[in-house]
Amino acid sequence: MNSLSLSWYQGSDSPTAAMDFATITQWWLQLEGKEIIWQQRMISGMGDWRELDWSAQQFDERFFIKNLEVRGITLFWRKANELTRELSTTPHSLTLDLDREALYIFPQSRQGLVLRVSLPMVRYQTVDLRNPTLERAIAQGNFILTLKDPHQAVEVRVTLSPESLLALKRLLP
Numbered sequence: 001m002n003s004l005s006l007s008w009y010q011g012s013d014s015p016t017a018a019m020d021f022a023t024i025t026q027w028w029l030q031l032e033g034k035e036i037i038w039q040q041r042m043i044s045g046m047g048d049w050r051e052l053d054w055s056a057q058q059f060d061e062r063f064f065i066k067n068l069e070v071r072g073i074t075l076f077w078r079k080a081n082e083l084t085r086e087l088s089t090t091p092h093s094l095t096l097d098l099d100r101e102a103l104y105i106f107p108q109s110r111q112g113l114v115l116r117v118s119l120p121m122v123r124y125q126t127v128d129l130r131n132p133t134l135e136r137a138i139a140q141g142n143f144i145l146t147l148k149d150p151h152q153a154v155e156v157r158v159t160l161s162p163e164s165l166l167a168l169k170r171l172l173p
Helices: 019-030 162-171
Strands: 006-010 036-042 060-071 073-078 087-089 089-095 103-106 113-118 133-139 142-149 156-159
Touching: 006 019, 019 060, 019 089, 019 103, 142 162, 156 162
Parallel strands: none
Antiparallel strands: 006 089, 036 060, 036 113, 060 073, 073 087, 089 103, 103 113, 133 142, 142 156
């Protein structure tokens, strides 16, 4: 994965396997009481699971998750609206994407299946520009501010309506 992630595989002899599993367990347990998105996709043929389409689909679920536990390597949970029914899955591997706040679970019981547990929130990517060059333009009544950082080869273009430009001016000293 291009983002910051860590993986755990059952039976791995990696020196970081125990620490990776502990980090994933901690992330899993902190979901207690939160609304999550539960998705499942099949990996077709020899396809790469990282290329799967995780956009919303018919059987995806969105619910509040409760009573999270890890016993051995098995993950347990309950849906907040079905507290009498305990659900579980035993993974053969887990991948935690820290940037996307998503856990990918590969169950032992169903080869080729990937479960994705994620938080339904917008995550913004921050771009730090230090003393960028500035350009301005006006198009169709909007103010366009372009910030360029030649050291990072990054260009950020901001289009502001007259109202947004006025709000920005009020924020500046």
